Amino acid sequence: MAMPNEINFGGGNTGFQVGVSSGTINAHFNTDDPLDKLPAVIGAEFDSYANSSEDECLPGTRIELLDDVWTWIVSPDGKCIFWLNGRAGTGKSTISRTVARRLKQQKMLGASFFFKRGEKDRGNARKLFPTIIRQLARSIPRLAPAVRKAIDADPDIGSRGMRVQFDVLLLQPLLSLKSSVSSGRITNVVILIDALDECDVENDIRLVLELLPQLQDGQNFSLRVMLTSRPELSIRLGFKKLSNNAYKYLILHDIPRESIKHDLALFLKYRLSEIRQEREPPLPADWPGNMKFQKLVEMSMPLFIYAATICRVFEDPRWDPADTLTEILAYQNTSSKLDGTYLPVLNQVLHGQDKNQARKLIKEFRQVIGAIVTLENPLSATSLARLLGLPEKLIISRISLLHSVLNIPDDKDLPIRLFHLSFKNFLLDQGTRQKTPFYVKRLAAHYQLTNSCLDMCQRLQKNICRLWCEGVERADISRQTLDEFLPPELQYACRYWIFHLVQCIQVDIPQMVESAFSYLKIHFLHWLEAMCLLGLASESLEMINLLNAHITSEYQLEMRDFLQDAKRFIVENQRIADKAPLQIYCAGLIFAPRTSIIRTTFNSELPGWISRLPEVNETWSALVRTLEGHGGSVQSVAFSPDGTLASGSGDTTVRLWDPVTRILQQTLRGHTSMIISVTFSSDGELLVTASHDCTVRIWDPVSGALKQTLQSDHEVISVACSPCDCLASAHMDGTVRLWNLSTGVLQKTLKGYGNYVTSVKFSNDGGLLAAGISSRITAWDPKTGYEKNIFKGPFNSIDSLAFSPDGDLLATGEDDNGSPSVCLWSLTSGAKVKIFEGHSGDIISLAFSPDGTLLASGSQDYTVRIWNIAERQLQHIFRDHSTTRIPSVAFSPDGRLLASGSDNVSMHVHDAVRIWDLATDGLQTTSTDHDVQKSASVTIVDFSPDGSLLASVSCGKISLNHKAGILLWRVSTGEYVGNLRTKDEENWASVDALAFSHDGGLLASAHSTFYYLVSIWNPRTMTLLHDLRGHKASIKSLAWSHDGHLASGSNDYTTRVWNIPEGGIEKQLIRHPNEVTAVAFSNDNQLLASASFGQTVRLWDPVTGVLRESVQMEREISQLEFSQDDSYLSTNLGSFFIQQRSRHEKVPADTSCIHPKITIEERQWVCLGGERVLWLPVAFRPRCWAVHGNTLALGYQSGHVSFIGF
Structure with a gap:
């Protein structure tokens, strides 16, 4: 029976799939419940299967301590946090499990999270809050709607920074619950976090301790937090910053010695009694005797882990308890508790072995046990054997000698875990070398695991899970599929080979670096694919950064260049690779710069269905990150001295980011209108924001707390902080106001020569304040408020200001x-x-x-x-x-x-x-003459029938030489051919439609300016032939018949048919009840199809204007095209057979259709035959597009046009 590590529920929770892996357990639920989108570490809960064999307090032990904890829990006036701290082995986790069990029985356990170093996701706080909040939302049903709403508002909240997760998912929902509860308090609910010291990232520990006290703000709810940890410095400093009113603490090792001795005696008495009864033959009823019993109690003081370990040694049927007891007592005077705990266990392993047997045993011990204590995540015996390339029976035989220190499950497919981290520390400690031959050399263990992982990773290949197309999303891949093609040992190797390698590099092992580089040059993309399939895209970037940081030698320059390019490749593709992993071979390689090392190295991995690559940059651009999330224009950005980035937006929020990791740290809310300016104080301790809501707000950027609100009568345009505790704000009434930054007191109001201030800035020393006011620079001494006549002019309109750092220049x-x-x-x-x-x-x-x-x-x-x-x-x-x-x-x-x-x-x-x-x-x-400038915009593209030319419509300035108009491009080379335009430049304010005639000899364009017309051009000579007038509103669609007639559909509720061979005479006027959105001629010229608002498609006789057929659709239609034999009509919603449709019969939106070979969905995905195959990065998402045969043309907002061949 394998341990379930991921459970996938079907819709409505009607079924589930269980997959097997090792170590940490991550849940990915396929339900419609937004809560299931939060990443959770299931093994972190106190009653998870992974923790089922862990001890709880025996009855009669820890009575006073448990009573103290329970009194805090039920007290209506209890402090928000209870901190139980104690040294290693003092029983903190045992107490936690006991408290959690009782809380759950009383329905008072909100959530639990048990940290565990050495188990990746339980060894960091990355998923702490999502794990807790998922549990809380089910423990407090009234909380769930607000949490679900927050997740729906930001589906990526699970990957945000801890501060944002805490605020959005926990604090804000709790505060909304407070305001919605009309009377009474919710029963005390407890969050239990155990072993916080085993969180590997000290900054995360500090942040957890900073955030949790905010939970005491509730009035109609009572949420408590119980924390246990060792008294590590970072944790002690974290609590020292808190108010004494925020937490209660208890120090385990300060509990009276007699109380601890009493509990240890009870524990040993109980366990030894069990051992006496279970041993065969039975031990004497008085074993081990009172004197030896008291010695065991004394030796155990004050560590329960010591007592638990020696009891497990006594349980081992291979060793005689009396002999074992004698050896254990021999260490009663040792100064090290770890020596007394583990040396007897290790000595037993060599008992009765001759020299050769002992030598072999020690070697195998270091191979097997050395790997177990060095692994970053525990593995099962089966997976460990496969990873190390050793017989499974060898693994089992060696771990079987250590049941007293290893948690060895009966099922060989379940992970082997340490009972206590101290065993790992003991074996790897340099001081152990002189005490036992079983000392594990840390470097040798990492060297072994690096080689084993690299050997295992050789199995990786492109599309390892055999997905059916390149656009398959990770969410649609079953856990069973992942575990079939990426078994636990391969998952481990992918995730940790770089970690183990770096431990070797630190002591300079050149051959390891060479092996790693050789591997990356062959398998980098395969490894990245596997990491993305496992949902570890962000970790892949961390691992490449880690490796790159340790490549310092000059002879490794080639590898450093490779890693730098790999890093940029991951950054550019991380979001889509996490969603659809196979896109690293498609979007990743196709849109990478021509000289990218990854692109050139893995050119053979490009998909076979690409025949023509789009034009891309020569090198990576300087744009390295795009931080998305605001719901409005980003009006202001500012860096703090520590590198935090603040952004103020039209969505009325301020967001704080880590610009390197792109993690959103927190969102500040309070303004009621657009935020126009943000700035940090010179020391970074305060953040100042200005808004059109006539306020300036001062925030604590660390806690997110609003410190002050400065009110004015006019909109604020700009704010600036000086190093002298002065804040300047510029207002729409032409004034600049000076405030005391600390107190918020208005000190001065300055008025310049004008009525509008565009910008305000302090010099770096704070001695000068400058503002742009009504086309001049005005400067003041901020201390006196006196204007300083520094700048002599002449002045032009001043839109922005900036002082140089040395104070010599003003820009x-x-x-x-x-x-x-x-x-x-x-x-x-x-x-x-x-x-x-x-x-x-x-x-x-x-x-x-x-x-x-x-x-x-x-x-x-x-x-x-x-x-x-x-x-x-x-x-x-x-x-x-x-x-x-x-x-x-x-x-x-x-x-x-x-x-x-x-x-x-x-x-x-x-x-x-x-x-x-x-x-x-x-x-x-x-920029060169042929470059398309940013002020251009391609709005329409259309191929000539033979595919040799592409016409594009651009508005605005096109380049240094080209003006707005219809541009012609040669498709085979992508070169610019010419420009169609008239003398009347206003005519190009809006071109709404283009259409080539079937022989390619004519091009029609629809224009909307002061009048509405259709122009007919000769694209070969680039001359204007006709202007067709008659429409009274914008013309949105054009279509040619095979006999040279042109149909135009307009917002004036008409479709007009023009006889172009006879000079463009209007031949027919067809009226509709709504605006016309699309038109198309049948290939035999006998039918004219039109679509209009009202979700209707109509078929007309183009000669008589008689309505032949009307079809009601479920949504609006924007595209129409007849099949080659005119038997069916294709629309953007589907296709229907014309002869099989009765008049006015409604066509459902999901009508089956023959998909065009190439389509684009949501401006993001190129589809072939209806399947998503190529994701378009933001920079390559078109404003318009067209298809001819196997060629896709993309027109961009920038004015640029590119081609992709399939």
Whole structure:
């Protein structure tokens, strides 16, 4: 019987699947309950199967302590937290299990989490809160709706930072519960967290201790937390920061010695009694005798783990209890409790062995037991044998000697665990070498496991789980499939080979590095696929970073370059790889830069169905991260001194991020309108935010607590903090207000020469305050409030300001009658000393790098430009394929990263913060004539019938030489051919439709400006032939018949048919009850199909205008096309056979249809034959697209057009 490690329920919880793995257990439930989307470590619960053999307190022991705990639990005025701390082996976990059992019996246990070092997910706090909250939502049913609502609002909340998870999933739902409960209190509910000291990340421990006291804010609920831990320094310091009113504590090793001795005596008496009865032949009734019994009690003091271990030794049927007792008592005077605990056990292993047998036994012990105590996650005997390449019977025979220190299940497929972490520490301790030959050399153990893991990982291959197509999502892969193709030992090898390798590298073993590099050059993508299949995409990045940090030798430069490229590859593809793992071979390789080492190394892994790759960058761009999550434009970004990134948005929230890991740390709520400006105090202790709600708010960025709200009568435009505890806020009434940052007291109100303030900034020493007011720079002494006449002008419209770090320069973004420029002013002379030109839109954000050598400018031309101050020239231009103005830029404290906000609601790319790496090689510095600039926008693309040409419609400035119009591209090469446009440039404000005639000799375009017309062009000569007038509203669809007639469908409720061979005479006018969305001619020219709002498709006689047939659809139709034989009509919802449809018969939305070979779903997925095969990264998501044969054309918001062949 194998231990279930993942349970997948079907819809409605009607069935389940059980999969087998090892170590930590992770649950992935396939139900519609949002709670099941939270990642949970099932083995962490106190009553999980993994903990079923663990002891609880014997009756009659720990009475006073347990009474003390229970009094705290039931007391209505009890403190929020009870901290039980004690040294290793003092029985903390046993007490925890006892308390948890009683709480569960009394229906007062909200949740439990038992940390356990050496079991990966139980050894860190990454899934602590999701695990607890899943349990709480079921323990407190009234809490569940608010938690489910929070998950629905952010389905990725399970991967957010701990602070965000705590706030969104626990604190806010509890507070909403408080406000909804009209009377009475919820019965005390307890969260029990055991062995917090076994959490590997000290910062996570501190954060847990910082967050949990916030639970005491409840009034109508009483949620308590019981914590146990060793008295580690990080935990003691964490509690020291808390108010004494927040927690109660009890120190186990400070409990009176006599009380501990009494409990140990009861424990030993009970266990030895059991042993006497179970041994064959039975032991004497008075064994071991009172004197020896008292010695055992004294030797055990104060460690229950010692008493438990020696009792397990006595239980072992292979050893004589009397001999064992004598050997144990021989250590009664040793200074080390661990020596007295474990040396008798190990000495028994060699009992009766000759030299050769002992030598062999010691070697095998180090192989097997050395691996067990060094593993990062426990494995079963079967999996361990496969990993080490040893006979399973050898594994079983060696572990069978150590039942007293190893928890060995009867089922060989269940993990072998240590009873206590101290056994591992004892074997690996250098001091043990002189005491027993069973000492385990840490390096040798890691060396063995590294080789074993790399050998195991050789089994990896592309599509190891034999998935049916490249777009299969991980959520749709059963646990049974994963465990079949990725058994536990292979899962372990994938997850930990780099960890074990790094332990070897630290002592410099060059051959290990060479072996690892050889492996990566063959199997990197296979390994990454496996990690993603296991839901460990984020860990794969951590492991590559870990390995890269330890590759330092000059002869390893090639490997370092490989790892750097691998890191970037994972960062770019992590989100989709986690969702659909096989996309690393598709989207990952296809859209990687041409010179990417991963792309060139694994070119053979490209999918066979790709015949033409799209144009991509030569190298990785500087855009390294996009932080998504805001629901509105990101108006302001700011870095704190410790590198935390704050973003303020039109969605009224402020978000705090770790810009390296992309983890959202917390969300601050309170403003009621757009947040326009964010800034940190100079020491990073405070965060200041300004909003159009006429308030400035001051926050604690660590706890997220709102410290103060500063109210004004006008909207706030900008805020700035000085190092002198002064806060400046600029307002819509043309004033700048100075506040005391600590007290929130308004100190001065400054008025400049104008009515509108665009920006306000302090110099770095706080001695000068500058503001852009009504086309001039105004400066004040913030201490006196006196204006300082520094800058001499002349001035242009001032849109942004920034002081250099040394205080010598002030940068301004100015606009001189439509000519934007970045100007540098000397604070010494007050004169303009440098002008940087190049932007084509207003410069609305500026920031100096921390060392003052670079200046970043963000503009309404959708670019960020980096200027070199010393060389006085443009150094970089940052672009991506989306079109957004740049309202804010900020450098990281180390100057390596630049964050930029974005603002373009219409294109739905407004909800991101972009992070640029200034150290990226090959950054673009200039643009060439054929480059399509960011102010362009491709709205329509259409192939000529023979597929040789592509027509694209672009609005705005196209390039240095091209203006808006219809652009023609040669498909075979992708080169620009020419531009169709008239003298009337206004005519190009809106082109709504394009259509080539069937012979490709004519091109029709529909225009909507001051009048509505259809233009007919000769695409070969690029000349205009006809302008067809008559429509009274926008023309949304065009279609050619095979005999040269043209149909146009319009928002004026009509479809018009034009006789083009006779000069474009209007031949027929067909009226509809609604706007027309699509039109199409049958191939025999006998039918004209039209779709209109109202979910109706109509078939007309194009000559007489008589309605032949009407079909009601379930949703709106945007596409129509007849089959080659005109027997059925395809729509974007499906296809229906024309002759089989009775008039007005309703067609369901899921009508079966013959899918076109190439389609695009949700602008994200390219589908072949209806199957998702290629995910489109954000930068390659088209605004419009067209298909001809096996070629897909993509038109981007940037004005760029690309082609992919299938």
